[in-house]
Amino acid sequence: MDGIEINFDGLIGPSHNYAGLSLGNVASARNAGAVSRPRAAALQGLAKMRRLMELGLPQGFLPPPRRPHLPTLHRLGFGGTAADTCAAAWRADPGLFARAASASAMWTANAATVSPAPDTADGRCHLTVANLATMAHRSLEAEDTLRVIARVFGMQRHFAVHPPVPASYGDEGAANHMRLTAGHGAPGIELFVYGEARPGGFPARQDRRASEAVARLHGLDPARTLFIAQSRAAIDAGAFHNDVVAVANERVLLVHEQAFADQPAVLAEIARLMPEAVILEVPAAEVSLADAIGSYLFNSQIVTLPTGAMALIVPAETQDTPAVRDWLARSIGGSGPIDRLEVIDVRESMRNGGGPACLRLRVVTDAVGLAALDPAFVLTEHRWSQLHRLVETYWPEAIDPAELGHADVWQAWGAAYDALDAWIGAPR
Ligand SMILES: N=C(N)NCCC[C@H](NC(=O)CCC(=O)O)C(=O)O
Secondary structure, eight states, rough: OOOOOEEEEOOTTTTTTOOEEEEEOOHHHTTTTTOOOOHHHHHHHHHHHHHHHHTTOOEEEEEESSSSOHHHHHHTTTOSSHHHHHHHHHHOOOHHHHHHHHHHHOGGGEEEEEEGGGTTTTEEEEEEOOTTTTSSSHHHHHHHHHHHHHHOOTTTTTTTEEOOOOOOOOOOOGEEEEESSSSSSEEEEEEEEEEOOOOOOOOOEEEEEEHHHHHHTBBBBGGGGGEBBBBBBHHHHHHHGGGTTEETTTTEEEEEETTBTTTTHHHHHHHHHHHTEEEEEEETTTTTTHHHHHHTTOOOEEOOTTSSSSSEEEEEEGGSHHHHHHHHHHHTHHHHHHHEEEEOOHHHHHHOOOOOOOOTEEEEHHHHHHHHOOOBBBHHHHHHHHHHHHHHHHHHHHHHHGGTTOHHHHHHHHHHHHHHHHTTTTTH
């Protein structure tokens, strides 16, 4: 198969705010209560998509679901019109309203787990939507995500879309999944990283049983599938997803020395299964876990450019952290496997713990599969400009979380979703 990777970035929604909802995510906790800038946030996300398009890569987007999530507020006993429901929920419990209003679906690395066709038993690309069951605000995403993923990947000859695994087994999607392969279109090995909770420690958000279920649903070869325990040190330092301490692309694995519980055994097993793998292990002595997590070095995208060269798309925060900046200067380019560095600004998302890699769901397909995608969600230069204009027109400039439930705030979001729906062209 001639493998092509397309990234689907989450369009950052008009309700983007800092509510401090994610225990174990240090950036979310640190910025709780700060004023957010939804328009700037969405424009930063769009600029990242544009940069990847300029690098010659296909790019898609997934739209933000409507917030506040009225069905949840109704199920929680708030009723009447939308205005009544929101007013009552905000009055009764602002924290609960904030959960229903979060724009967290922007982090599409948590939308689904994707196994490309060369790895699966039936030769189709399989996607399992994540249940995101561990965090209340994120668990609201699955229903809408399933609907939009089923629409984008509706062509069943090429894609198989699975609903989330039962919520008793937390699944956070591609953020805890990596694939190593000689080339996108060749069979690969798939690595699922799960966490184990420590009493008193931060929550482990990926259940091993959920990962095993996804591997079964996708028809993966057990001999080419690894289930890897995340290190507790990483979880407790704030690596609430594996993609905060590791990232892979084709034959390259970039990983912090303290990412996995039994790292030497894991790396040996990877080398045994895939001798051509190139493992770039960053020693803790050079970049501490705290610096890795603070700068989001590993939440970078590694992409293969049309020339075959690889680029590392890093957040600007990596340049503010001396140990990380120096490691990048030493390690990228030259004789290493990653040829160039692209620094991008997604600071609004970063302040909620979402870097470049969190904002995208990568899907490997081929030219025929690419043509089968719903074109409403694939960007051309023209469609990117239209989306940019729409965000400039409708997205609010700032949100103070202390005012989240005020009617004028959430009503403005409604106008933005209506405009977006009209532009996309059909109900989602
Ligand atoms: N690593 C990946 N792939 N994704 C990042 C997700 C960030 C998200 N932050 C939040 O949900 C914070 C929302 C708030 O506090 O307002 C989370 O913790 O689930």
